[in-house]
Amino acid sequence: MTRRKSIFWWIFAVIFTIAIAYYQRVTGPTYPMRTTVTLNNVKMDFKLPRSQGDGDANIKLLIPQNDFKGKIIFKRFKSFDTLTTIEMKRDGKYLTASLPHQPPAGKIEYRVVIFSATEKADLTVAPVVIRFKGEVPAYILIPHILLMFLAMLFSTRTGIEALLKGTKTFRYTLWTVILLFLGGIVLGPFVQYYAFGAFWTGWPFGYDLTDNKTLIAFIFWIVALFVLIKRPTNRFWPIFASVILLLVYLIPHSVLGSEIDHTKAPKI
Structure with a gap:
């Protein structure tokens, strides 16, 4: 892939990621x-x-x-x-x-x-x-948001690279895994803890969709990474993993999120 084409697809990926992030935000149940x-x-x-x-x-x-x-x-x-x-x-x-x-x-x-x-x-x-919700410290929330945005950006760019049979699919996959791990698996639970008092409320401890969809996307990207380590020319798994993460981001933020069910407590 030429440098000009690479720049074009990076610009496309940035615009696409911004659009997806905006959609996820405005369609969520916590948006005004x-x-x-x-x-x-x-x-x-x-x-x-x-x-x-x-x-x-x-x-x-x-x-x-x-x-x-x-x-x-x-x-x-x-x-x-x-x-x-x-x-x-x-x-x-x-x-x-x-x-x-x-x-x-x-x-x-x-x-x-x-x-x-x-x-x-x-x-x-x-x-x-x-x-x-509780207030999440800015030094946790801002890096979390930035890393999750970059994870989606690199995921999109990885899918494009694989579709076009580019030479940087493995490199972009590795970056996607690192960013998703840091933003979702490491910082995500801290955001959850400060906001709702629990580090993890997804499987196997609960049904929080935000936690579960992050875990599912990360697992697919781990699989894609290991497949590429063994078969560097594989295109299916990085494309499939990028589609999975896209579907995750299309789910409105905070849908089926943490909540208190007072009907399971004594009446007051």
């Missing part, structure tokens, strides 16, 4: 939910949070109409709790309220209703679920 409602012929757009670190979760709606009011109805997710209703307070152009902080992996399901003297509107059809 966008909603549009109309009340008294006034159309309003909102973003409702679905993830919260330390402290209470603040719900802040831009509603400059002083005669509009709001309330939030909520309870802990997967619990026997009765619904609690809180009135939103006026703060200038905003209506605000706070959902009580939960332990890491705890969730609250909530509905927001805004109303006037003559009409009311639910902001969503179904309750919004917000997950609470």
